[in-house]
Amino acid sequence: MLLRIRSPAGTARITVESTTSGEDLTAKILETIPKSEPQPDLSTVTLSNQPGAAAEKVGLDALKGRKVSDMGFSHGDLLFLSYKPLEAGSSSPSLAPPAPAPATLRGGSGAPSTSTSGTATPSAAPVGPNLDHVVEPEIDVYWNGQSGKIDRKRDNAFCRHGEKAMCDYCMPLEPYDAKYQAENQIKHLSFHAHLRKLLAGRPPSAASSSFVPPLTPLSLAVLTPCPSGTHAPFPEGICSKCQPSALTLQSQSFRMVDHVEFATPAIIDTLLSAWRRTGTQRFGFLIGRYDKYEKVPMGVKAVVEAVWEPQQEGEVDGLTIEVPWEDEKRVGEISAWCQKGLGVVGMIYTDLTPDPEDITKTLYKRHAQSYTASGLEMLASAQYQVAHPLATKASPTGSFSSRFVTCCLTGTEEGGIDATCWQATEQAEAMVKANTVEGSVDPSVVRVRKPSPGEYIPEVFYSFKNEYGIQVKMPAKPTFPVEYLFVNVTHGFPVDPDPLFVSSNFPVENRPGLHNQSLEVVIRELLKILSGSDLEVSDTGTWPARIKKEVEKWLSDFHLVTFLCLHGSFSTEEQKLIGQVATAHANPKHANALEKLFHSPGWQTLLMLAESSKGASAGFGNDSGTTAEQLAGMGIASPGGSGSAGRSGTGTPAVAPDVGGEKACPHCTFINEATATDCMVCGLPL
CATH class of the missing domain: 3.40.140.10 (Cytidine Deaminase, domain 2)
Known part of the structure; x- marks a missing residue:
């Protein structure tokens, strides 16, 4: 990799590798100053990626402990070296601690490096907070991996190049471009466009260890204890270092x-x-x-x-x-x-x-x-x-x-x-x-609270343009808009709706007086699906295709799913299956969830309750008379049979109502504790 060094002694070139250490890079940079020229005072040597006094500079100590690969350099970069000549009769001191400077030399502003003292070896850049434990949402992970550029087509009026070329009139725009925002009446930047704007001046190849997050959450609380350590904690003492600054309200961009x-x-x-x-x-x-x-x-x-x-x-x-x-x-x-x-x-x-x-x-x-x-x-x-x-x-x-x-x-x-x-x-x-x-009695304004003893509330201002078009700042005493x-x-709404939950027939929760959710409603709706002449045992002992389709649609109701999961009659794994069945039409990975649910003990218990509500001899209300024998052929036994899949409230098999000191529900035959007043499975009074 070739780097160009421009100093008061002229321009020179050095060759480095990505594995070159910061110490070796420092030596190569100093070698570009001819021996015939005044030698630099090493405590004043600084590097910058831009010329001029206003450019951000970094001392040579900031290169220690690093490699060229994590400094953000690329082939052909031009670095500006500045220093003060060493005074006659004095020897060159060891490298002094540099002033806070950017963590990288390329791409503009960066994070300040940590100052050190004496002969201690300084770190090359501040170590950013460890955020490895933070799990970002999928949409943020997606946008973090995208360029976000706004593509533009070739402008026939201004572009004077071929189809594969690009100029200022057709090159992609940044997602935060102000002109594009105004032309398309976009009032607010998106969150990730705002992030790109904040990171625009930072090098894309900056080391992760030196990355400083661009967003700083606003805090209006007094810092306790005070960072200065010169006085007692608030409310006994307060100073400019621990008290929050005055807040000027402005429209969020x-x-x-x-x-x-x-x-x-x-x-x-x-x-x-x-x-x-x-x-x-x-x-x-x-x-x-x-x-x-x-x-x-x-x-x-x-x-x-x-x-x-x-x-x-x-x-x-x-x-x-x-x-x-x-x-x-x-x-x-x-x-x-x-x-x-x-x-x-x-x-x-x-x-x-x-x-x-x-x-x-x-x-x-x-x-x-x-x-x-x-x-x-x-x-x-x-x-x-x-x-x-x-x-x-x-x-x-x-x-x-x-x-x-x-x-x-x-x-x-x-x-x-x-x-x-x-x-x-x-x-x-x-x-x-x-x-x-x-809050305020006037809905259009908000009040700033008066501080109580031992409480600090910073001043609040808000700015606006007056009738003369001048930006003015007003104190919020005591209200602001x-x-x-x-x-x-x-x-x-989408043009072609494709909802995740296709049904909305089950009663909504927490609506007393309108309709109530209960297991009786679930059983009644299930019986409607099970009524029909096609309820016959197949060769494989599985449910008919019609019933599978209708059950899958019936379960695709968020209110029904939450009721079944919160009711307590299904295990955790069975609850997960119910959720997967509800969205199986939109997720191919859940295609087998319905079949697994049909063979689960919780579902068999639900069918047993449905059978009990109609009576084993009467069937499910269809002319063909779906009996306990038909259900048994599908792996579902009758309530009192030896192969019953029913479960009591305590997890024991359901048996005859005569169970001694415990109470058996007359509606679903489930066993409840002796002190129970309502069945914990069907919810009906005992």
Whole structure:
């Protein structure tokens, strides 16, 4: 590899290998200064990749302990050597510790090197945080491996070259190009485009050990103890080193999620059905995944596949929600069993009021003259985002902001219903973490809290352009507009819906008074599928093709899947099979899941309960009379038979109701404890 060294003595060339050590490189660089020229004072020798006093420079000590291969050099690079001549009569000192300088010499700015003292051997660059334990989402892994360049076609008006050539008019653009953003009306950069912009000046070949993550999470808390160590911890003492700086609110230039896509309109209709029947508001958590969004450079979209409704009490003008969400961990686990990467991606709620003049329409409450999201809503969004941080190696803490989105179903100007989606900004998250803000009676503003004794709240400012077009800064005393705390997120539906869950017939959870989930409902729906003249034992003892198809479609219902998994009558492995069957139509790897489920003890127990509810002699309601003998031919015995697959609540085989001190359910014959009032399997009273 050839490197060019330009110094006050002239330009010279040196040849190095990728394995050349930093010490050998230093010697070669110093040899480029002729003996006839004034020799340099080694304590003043610095290197830079650019000329001029403003260029970032690195001392020779920063090369120690490194190799050329991890310095970011390439063949033919030009380095600028500067130094002060050694004064007459003085000897050249050993290399002094360099000032903080870039970790690499190529590609512009980099991470500062660690200063050392005395004769101690300094490290060549600061060792970045160990982020090997951070597991990034698949969409982030995908975009990290892509260039993100925006391809452009040859411009016939300006390009004067052949088809295979390239010029300034047709060369690819960076994903953060401001002109492209303005031309395509892209208001916010995508998260990965924002990262590329921050990393634009860094060398692509920088050593991983010297990589400093570009994102630093904002903190408004007082550092305890103080880094200076000169005073007692807060509140006894505080100084400029431990107190947080004043916060100037500004519009966030990027967003973590660029689009929300509802897999099918039925997801929204299911949530709205409760409001239409009760007139009270409803709330739900969005279950979905993240995918690439092609309409924005390096974009990310949240694809919503289902909505889970937690325990809540709806009111005409508000909601009371279960906090914390008790089933969140289990619902997230069940979602991941259905498809890898599926989980909680946000929340959705209704804010609908019928128009008193025309009850078929809704009031238009959220608009430019009122508010898009109230201050309380924004603080709630920020709180949920803080609870769902994004795992990323671009932050020294291993996490940064969140991809949790908020959607509100509200009235439109025409009297219809539409969704409004947003995310709280990183500054909003930091303010919520530090407990510096609170809601206001005016929904369009947020209040800055007054500090209580022993509490420190930094000053908050917000800037805007006044009526004269001048940018001014105003103190938030005591309020500021809520618009500084969120970014809008677009939403829509696919042109050709292909939802992950194809059925939505099973009752929705936590809707008392409308409909309830129960094992009786499951059995009733299963009996409808099993009724038919084609329920005959095949030569291989398997279910007919029609039943397999209908069962697979029936189980492809997120509310049914979660009910069966949370009910407790299926083992963990059987619960995983249920989730795989629900999404087998979209995942070829799960093609055999249905057959495995049919042969599982939990499924055989469910069939036994279905048989018991109709009576073994009456069959499943079809003219042919599906009897216990037919089921036994498929590997399913009758409830009282010796080959019964039924299981009691304690995991023992189901037997006759007369079991001494225990209670046997009269509906499904399952054995319960003597103190039980309801059957733990079918849920019916004993």
